[in-house]
Amino acid sequence: MTACALSSKSPAMSRELFWPRSTSLGANMSPRTPPRRMISGVPDHVDGRMLAITEAAGGSIINRDRMWHYVEGIRNWAPLWTDHAIRILPGPSSLWLDAHGKRLPVPLYPGFDTLGTLSHIMGTGFDYSWFILTQKIIQKEFALSGSEQNPDLTGKSWRQVLGRATSGVPGPVKAFMEKGEDFIVEPDLPALVARMNALVGGEPLLELAQVEREIRARDRQLDNPFSKDMQITALRGARAYLGDRLIRTAKPHKMLDPANGPLIAVRLNILTRKTLGGSQTDLDSRVLDAEGQPIEGLYAVGEAAGFGGGGMHGYAALEGTFLGGCIFSGRSAGRAASRMVG
Ligand SMILES: Cc1cc2nc3c(=O)[nH]c(=O)nc-3n(C[C@H](O)[C@H](O)[C@H](O)COP(=O)(O)OP(=O)(O)OC[C@H]3O[C@@H](n4cnc5c(N)ncnc54)[C@H](O)[C@@H]3O)c2cc1C
Structure with a gap:
């Protein structure tokens, strides 16, 4: 079982956001409120619900404060989902x-x-x-x-x-x-x-x-x-x-x-796309509990796992490198799961 993709529309994320530390301005960021108006770079079904379910089952979530939004969002004139945003x-x-x-x-x-x-x-x-x-x-x-x-x-x-x-x-x-x-x-x-x-x-x-x-x-x-x-x-x-x-x-x-x-x-407009945090895992993509122990049979990969382990990018990220962590953590999970079942 894998936890599903986490989006910045997750209720846990919407209460208060910490803006990422700027890589170029060196600003020391303090907690701030999110923009009043954001448009959505992911479909409605990418709602982070599975993350809350995983947490309720004992899974540890880390780095909730690490967000990724784009700054060149335009509202789609032919929307396929609510507040459908396209990035230029x-x-x-x-x-x-x-x-x-x-x-x-x-x-x-x-x-x-x-x-x-x-x-x-x-x-x-x-x-x-x-x-x-x-x-x-x-x-x-x-x-x-x-x-x-x-x-x-x-x-x-x-x-x-x-x-x-x-x-x-x-x-x-x-x-x-x-x-x-x-x-x-x-x-x-x-x-x-x-x-x-x-x-x-x-x-x-x-x-x-x-x-x-x-x-x-x-x-x-x-x-x-x-x-x-x-x-x-x-x-x-x-x-x-x-x-x-x-x-x-x-x-x-x-x-x-x-x-x-x-x-x-x-x-x-500000286009919300994803968080850089997620389910905390070990190197076999097994979800960890609050004591750092793997929960048997529960794996998290890709965005749901913060692109691998719960935040492999830190506060920033190099654009275009998100997919790599998804594929890598998916492979780790697949190999570990196949070992488990023999
Ligand atoms: C428009 C856009 C452009 C992007 N461009 C880049 C880029 O240039 N470079 C880059 O590195 N990254 C890019 N990304 C990010 C990258 O594509 C994603 O982070 C990555 O694809 C996420 O992979 P994933 O496996 O975690 O999730 P997903 O690819 O979302 O896979 C989750 C899968 O689970 C399925 N699913 C959901 N619920 C269920 C269920 N209940 N039962 C069964 N299946 C279910 C979904 O249908 C989906 O196939 C982009 C993302 C978007 C949206």
Whole structure:
């Protein structure tokens, strides 16, 4: 028997969250309340219920405070589950602004440091942020997580995958531009900022002059081959690699030049995905009780076991390495269980 996947929607997790220690900002985090508004990166059935059942049966749960949320969540316009969130897997060019239109600090650029960015955004007192970008950026740099958003990959079509390099805005991204509630497309900045303010409601937090100042400061740096804008330097660096140049990083261009338009703003919500803690196990993936003794016949693997043992990643994690711990702990459990039954 294995415990089922633990999600951040687990009731035990929702009372109080400890934000992860930032790897980049070195902040000493204290307990904080979770964002008021989060959208869900996992289906409804991923509810952590089995974890509570395992605990009631005597299983030890460790590292409940270790969470993993993404900061580039958009609400799916065609939801398959409650509050269905899609994560943007962004290329490096979008300008990242906080709720007041202030640019996020170095090195919090798209795709750089999820937990550091999360920590920073929550420090602003708001639970969302903004990407500002152009048509040229979105067509090359926006990938969306989720199998239904990547028909070329799930359909195993090399022809369609190669089309990412040549054929404009991908269909799933275009659908979000037209129907996604977090997307705003406008030919000029005043109209864009007005709609950004309208989208979040309440007091208008964004001043046109502030947003324009940030974009102009960034655009100006493109004229400088020795730019001190680290994001521009990163773009140039990324494009030195042919793969990124072809399908991942737009040619650097001025956002306020209408030739690169229209302008696009995307409200980015906090997307809850998983905890990094879970059932505590030994190296055979056997669930341990409060005394550290294995409970006979009870194994936990994958997310349910904090990706192996109850938290093999610590407070942070390297993106893209989650699956490894799931497969490894599954293999350990399978081998141990087969030994047990002879
Ligand atoms: C959109 C998305 C993108 C991701 N991208 C990456 C990535 O790029 N790199 C990376 O490393 N990780 C990524 N992850 C994380 C990684 O995929 C998961 O952590 C991993 O797949 C979890 O594996 P698991 O075996 O613990 O759980 P699951 O893969 O969820 O397996 C649990 C299985 O149990 C079954 N099940 C549930 N209840 C029952 C029941 N009562 N009876 C029988 N069966 C049941 C479910 O149907 C499911 O098949 C991503 C996750 C998501 C959601």
